[in-house]
Amino acid sequence: MDKMTLIVKAEASNESFARTVIAAFAARENPTVNIISDIKTAISEAVTNAVIHAYNGNNCGEICIKASIEDRILKVEVTDYGKGIVDIIEAMSDFYTTLPGEERSGLGFTIMGSFMDSLDVKSVLGEGTTVSMTKRLT
Amino acid sequence: MLEHKLFRGSLYLKLTGELDHAVAPPLKSRIDAILNSNAYERVIIDMSGLSFMDSTGVGLIMGRYKLLKSKNKLLSIRAPSPQADKVLQVSGIYTIIPKIQ
Numbered sequence: 384m385d386k387m388t389l390i391v392k393a394e395a396s397n398e399s400f401a402r403t404v405i406a407a408f409a410a411r412e413n414p415t416v417n418i419i420s421d422i423k424t425a426i427s428e429a430v431t432n433a434v435i436h437a438y439n440g441n442n443c444g445e446i447c448i449k450a451s452i453e454d455r456i457l458k459v460e461v462t463d464y465g466k467g468i469v470d471i472i473e474a475m476s477d478f479y480t481t482l483p484g485e486e487r488s489g490l491g492f493t494i495m496g497s498f499m500d501s502l503d504v505k506s507v508l509g510e511g512t513t514v515s516m517t518k519r520l521t
Numbered sequence: 522m523l524e525h526k527l528f529r530g531s532l533y534l535k536l537t538g539e540l541d542h543a544v545a546p547p548l549k550s551r552i553d554a555i556l557n558s559n560a561y562e563r564v565i566i567d568m569s570g571l572s573f574m575d576s577t578g579v580g581l582i583m584g585r586y587k588l589l590k591s592k593n594k595l596l597s598i599r600a601p602s603p604q605a606d607k608v609l610q611v612s613g614i615y616t617i618i619p620k621i622q
Contacts, residue, residue, distance in 0.1 A: 395543035402573075420604040427575040431542045486549070486584040490576040490612050497611050 385411075386451035393434045393444045393463065401448055402426040408450050409457050414520040421498040422457065422518055428491040429461040429514045436481065437465025437512065455520045456500075460513055467508040475504065523548060525555050532561035537570035540578040540605075549581055556588065564589055565621070568601035578605065579612040586618055597621045 387408055391397040402423045409422050430446060438444040447462045468474045474481075475496075480489035496502045499516040506512040522544065524535045534552060538544075556564070566582065568574070582598065589596045598620050601609055609615060 395541075398541050398543055399539060417603070420607070423573065424575055424604065424608060427541055427573075431575065431577065434542065486580040488576045488579040488583060488612060490579055494576050494608060494611055498607075 384451055384453040386449070389448040389450075391446050391448075393438050393446050393465075395431075395434055397446070398427055398430045398434060401430045401446070405448065405450055405459060409452070409518075409520055412452060412455055412457075412520040418518065418520060422459075425495045425498045425516055425518075426459065426461070428495050429459075429516070432491050432514070433461060433463040433465070433512070435487070436468075437463035439466065452520070457518045457520055458515070459517075460515045462511060462513040464511040467510055468504070468506040468512055469508065471504050471506055523551050523555075525559075527559055527561060530562040532556075532559055532564045533567060534564065535567040535570060537572075539573040540571055540581070541573065541575050542577045545577045545581050549584070552581075552585060553588070556585070561594065563595040563597065565597045565599050567599045568605050569599065571602050571605045574601075574605040574608055576608065576612065579608065579614060582609075582614060582618065 389404055391401060405426045406419050406423045410419060433446045444463060444465055449460045451458050473479055475492040477493050478489040480487040495516060499518045501517045503515040522538050526533050586596050596618055598618055600622055
């Protein structure tokens with residue numbers, strides 16, 4: 384099994400960096416361009432969520448992204464150590480946003496779920512959130 | 522990142538590069554400044570040059586759609602790249618904003 388860990392500050396400029404790093408990690412298995420695009424999109428959504436919500440937009444916290452590849456399946460965990468999600472089912476429903484004034488679409492989890500093969504969210508109030516996703520690289 | 526031209530009542534906005542949460546706030550301000558300082562009947566957002574877009578882009582497009590609808594102006598999306606097209610399809614945005622080639 385091949386694995387990597389990336390720790391970045393929770394700021395917007397790291398969204399592009401994180402999705403590019405994970406795409407490059409997955410690319411060693413020579414997946415299709417579409418699979419790489421799907422992974423980039425889903426990672427962007429997960430990291431953006433952490434940047435916007437976990438620390439209330441303050442760039443004070445960190446985001447830890449762990450990725451592994453085993454039997455051509457990419458597994459990614461995006462973890463923050465922020466405020467946590469009050470109601471995960473509500474947060475994952477289409478168009479739900481806690482920031483209606485900021486033109487957020489409320490589709491982040493919807494896109495993660497439809498672009499990846501699996502999506503699992505675990506959150507503890509006051510401790511943080513981990514978003515786990517898998518994608519077959521063939 | 523953003524070019525615009527006005528032709529026979531149509532305002533064309535061409536987006537290029539990557540559209541995510543990091544670049545959306547200044548981009549939104551520039552688009553709104555163009556929308557407020559031109560006379561037009563319809564707006565066409567050309568997304569053929571977008572190399573990446575996530576749901577932040579959906580929020581940006583929806584926000585402009587609501588703004589234009591309040592002014593009775595039409596909005597269309599033109600030729601999104603395959604990656605942006607998939608995000609837009611999953612979002613369901615094509616049920617209210619037409620895609621043109």
